[in-house]
Amino acid sequence: MATDEHEEEREFLAGLKARTGRDLAEWMASITAQGFADKNETIDWLREQGLPFARASWLERIHRNGGKAIYSDPPPKRAHDKSGNAGPQHAHANEPTEAVPRPPTPAASAVPAPAPSDEASLEKLLAAAKGYRPLYHLLEAEMRSLVPALAIMPRAGYVSFGAPAEFAVLTLHATELRLGLDLGERPFDPLLQKAKLKGPGAVITHMAVLTDARQVNAELLAAIKAACVRVNG
Numbered sequence: 738m739a740t741d742e743h744e745e746e747r748e749f750l751a752g753l754k755a756r757t758g759r760d761l762a763e764w765m766a767s768i769t770a771q772g773f774a775d776k777n778e779t780i781d782w783l784r785e786q787g788l789p790f791a792r793a794s795w796l797e798r799i800h801r802n803g804g805k806a807i808y809s810d811p812p813p814k815r816a817h818d819k820s821g822n823a824g825p826q827h828a829h830a831n832e833p834t835e836a837v838p839r840p841p842t843p844a845a846s847a848v849p850a851p852a853p854s855d856e857a858s859l860e861k862l863l864a865a866a867k868g869y870r871p872l873y874h875l876l877e878a879e880m881r882s883l884v885p886a887l888a889i890m891p892r893a894g895y896v897s898f899g900a901p902a903e904f905a906v907l908t909l910h911a912t913e914l915r916l917g918l919d920l921g922e923r924p925f926d927p928l929l930q931k932a933k934l935k936g937p938g939a940v941i942t943h944m945a946v947l948t949d950a951r952q953v954n955a956e957l958l959a960a961i962k963a964a965c966v967r968v969n970g
Contacts, residue, residue, distance in 0.1 A: 743808035749795065750806060757788065764796055765804040776801065776875075777951045794871035794950055858891035866909035869948070873907070873914060876953050880905075883958055884965050894936035904968035905961060906937040913948050916957075917941035918964040928956060 754760040759767065773779045776797055783793035798807055863870055880898060881887050890897045895917075898905040906917040917932045920943045925931055932944040943964075945957060 746795070746806055746808045749792065757786075761799070761804070761806075765800055768796070768800045777954075780950050789868070790949075791868045791871050794875065798871070798874070855891055859889070859896065862891055862894075862896055862909055865911065866914065867911045869909065869911075869914055872947060872950060872953075873909060875950055876907070876914070876916070876947070879953055879958060880961060883962055892936060895934065897937075900965050900969045902968050903940075904964040906934065906941055908934055908936065913946050916945045916947060916961075918943045918945070918960060919968050920960065920964050921967060923963075929960060 750761055753764070757764070768779055768783075771779070771782060773782065779797045779800065780790070780793045783796055784790060788796065795807075799805065863873060866873055877889065884898075884900050886900045888899045888901055890899070892906075894908065896907040896909070897903050898907070904919050908915045908917075915934055917934045917937055918929065919940050920929065923929070923943065925943065929943040929945055932941050934941060934944060943960070945952070945960070947953070
């Protein structure tokens with residue numbers, strides 16, 4: 738998954754100047770000059786400049802990343818010896834070699850990395866979102882900030898979020914994302930309607946239909962937190 742997104746980002750940034758008239762540094766300076774206090778304001782302004790939602794969201798994420806590309810470091814390639822067998826991976830000059838493995842950071846150890854098969858399954862689900870992939874990444878980032886012990890697992894037709902018990906699910910479509918929450922008897926409202934999702938069990942009672950980054954707001958995050966507390970205490 739990371740390999741595909743690194744290549745997609747590389748192509749996006751390589752053609753940025755030709756398509757928009759500004760390179761990455763110029764876009765970063767322009768965003769900074771606006772003095773926006775909210776990510777949604779940044780995305781809205783970028784869309785006013787003619788950028789589609791997916792690209793506007795990507796530039797906003799890069800700006801929050803200090804102006805550095807999200808996938809700036811390509812995944813290491815494996816060398817091959819004369820027999821054609823894969824040799825050890827080449828380490829970057831400023832990184833430890835395999836003989837001295839880098840210890841995991843606290844954040845990495847808190848949420849185990851998905852197994853390769855899980856990554857492939859998650860990528861297949863994300864591919865269905867098409868232009869809403871950046872919206873998924875925004876939602877995931879906000880949920881990780883909200884629930885530090887968040888575990889993300891691909892299931893048949895949907896993504897499961899647990900801490901550790903499942904409290905939320907997400908189905909991804911070309912036209913929208915559907916976030917399902919376990920909120921029990923909570924009344925339905927304009928934000929959270931009765932869940933209509935294929936795959937998750939009946940414990941997922943509520944659903945928010947997401948099509949815009951502005952919907953990932955304090956009200957939605959409060960509902961996500963409530964579902965997590967309800968299920969996991």
